[in-house]
Amino acid sequence: MTTVRDGGPGAGLREEAAPAGADGEGGRAFRTVQWIGDALGGRLRMIDQTLLPTRFIEIDCNDVESVWQAIKTLSVRGAPAIGVAAAYGAVIGARSRGTSDPATIREALREAAAHLRTSRPTAVNLFWALDRMEAAADSARRVAEVPLLDHLLAEAHAIADEDRAMCRAIGRHGADLLAAGDGVLTHCNAGGLATADYGTALALIFTAHEQGKAVHVFADETRPLLQGARLTAWELANRGIDVTLICDNMAAQVMKEGKVQVVVVGADRIAANGDAANKIGTYGVAVLAKAHGIPFYVAAPSSTFDLSLADGSGIPIEERDPREITEGFGRRTAPEGVGVYNPAFDVTPAALITGIVTERGLVRPVDAATIRAVLGTPQAAS
Numbered sequence: 345m346t347t348v349r350d351g352g353p354g355a356g357l358r359e360e361a362a363p364a365g366a367d368g369e370g371g372r373a374f375r376t377v378q379w380i381g382d383a384l385g386g387r388l389r390m391i392d393q394t395l396l397p398t399r400f401i402e403i404d405c406n407d408v409e410s411v412w413q414a415i416k417t418l419s420v421r422g423a424p425a426i427g428v429a430a431a432y433g434a435v436i437g438a439r440s441r442g443t444s445d446p447a448t449i450r451e452a453l454r455e456a457a458a459h460l461r462t463s464r465p466t467a468v469n470l471f472w473a474l475d476r477m478e479a480a481a482d483s484a485r486r487v488a489e490v491p492l493l494d495h496l497l498a499e500a501h502a503i504a505d506e507d508r509a510m511c512r513a514i515g516r517h518g519a520d521l522l523a524a525g526d527g528v529l530t531h532c533n534a535g536g537l538a539t540a541d542y543g544t545a546l547a548l549i550f551t552a553h554e555q556g557k558a559v560h561v562f563a564d565e566t567r568p569l570l571q572g573a574r575l576t577a578w579e580l581a582n583r584g585i586d587v588t589l590i591c592d593n594m595a596a597q598v599m600k601e602g603k604v605q606v607v608v609v610g611a612d613r614i615a616a617n618g619d620a621a622n623k624i625g626t627y628g629v630a631v632l633a634k635a636h637g638i639p640f641y642v643a644a645p646s647s648t649f650d651l652s653l654a655d656g657s658g659i660p661i662e663e664r665d666p667r668e669i670t671e672g673f674g675r676r677t678a679p680e681g682v683g684v685y686n687p688a689f690d691v692t693p694a695a696l697i698t699g700i701v702t703e704r705g706l707v708r709p710v711d712a713a714t715i716r717a718v719l720g721t722p723q724a725a726s
């Protein structure tokens with residue numbers, strides 16, 4: 345893994361923090377995850393999100409282990425972004441034996457996919473993307489003799505391109521749920537940094553903004569890893585969108601003060617009945633929204649649905665290192681040896697979700713029948 349581009353200390357919100365080349369939607373574009381080069385000599389480049397907002401650093405991954413580490417340590421995070429990174433990681437694995445022999449390439453890809461599957465358990469996009477890459481390797485037997493590695497890189501590019509398109513479609517379908525002047529509360533980061541680009545929950549806000557509908561965002565800082573403070577506030581400020589950062593325990597107060605009209609969050613895995621896993625604290629926000637009569641929306645692409653699960657009880661919840669809580673601010677904030685519980689996600693029951701915004705439309709009411717009607721044919725995930 346090598347540092348490629350260092351925006352320098354304090355890059356923070358400065359113009360140079362986001363690369364040149366507007367994405368056409370008024371934002372200063374950046375590519376969360378991208379492939380540089382061809383199938384044989386190329387590499388996976390990603391923003392190291394653990395260093396934001398103060399430093400904008402891109403890292404290149406040239407082997408499967410560095411992709412695994414980047415996912416595990418949250419250099420790259422967010423369900424869709426993890427899926428895209430894993431797809432390119434599978435390409436890196438497929439070429440690792442240095443041969444053009446298809447059988448060896450397929451075996452190397454399966455080995456890489458098996459390893460990448462162990463990086464994080466909750467975001468279904470990781471498994472969905474790896475399943476798709478393995479299917480592409482197998483289906484290549486029947487396609488014209490494009491070199492297999494080129495075929496695999498094309499599949500990974502397709503996953504990334506589809507994610508970009510899905511994010512914008514989510515924005516289009518969801519922006520109508522926001523009215524000019526609304527206070528919108530969000531939790532964690534479901535923006536461009538969590539996807540190939542543009543985001544899911546934040547896509548609604550970005551699109552509304554591009555439509556001239558100004559909203560004010562309350563961003564939960566989202567302990568313990570502060571994706572809301574470090575990433576969501578950074579993305580929104582970079583796009584000139586009004587954002588107020590609050591501690592997670594302030595969400596009830598801003599709702600009680602009438603400052604929040606809508607809540608919109610992302611998701612990491614949605615079961616067939618609409619139960620949705622998302623960053624820890626989301627379930628509490630949903631309960632608060634219900635108590636205050638505020639609509640609570642989840643925004644997610646179809647690749648985040650796991651229709652093999654009847655409900656949310658089967659969603660694996662990642663538990664992370666206790667030091668993220670006891671030493672997360674660069675100093676110890678709890679006594680040595682104290683017990684710590686650090687689930688990274690929780691599951692919001694469908695009954696608390698007003699609607700799920702997908703690239704294919706709005707799922708409302710949130711139930712299995714409506715999900716099937718909006719998404720069409722079910723997909724299994726491993």
Ligand SMILES: CSC[C@H]1O[C@H](OP(=O)(O)O)[C@H](O)[C@@H]1O
Nearest residue numbers: 421422423532534538610622623
């Ligand atoms: C668009 S998915 C974003 C989703 O992923 C985050 O989790 P993590 O930062 O641990 O990967 C969080 O649950 C976000 O809502």
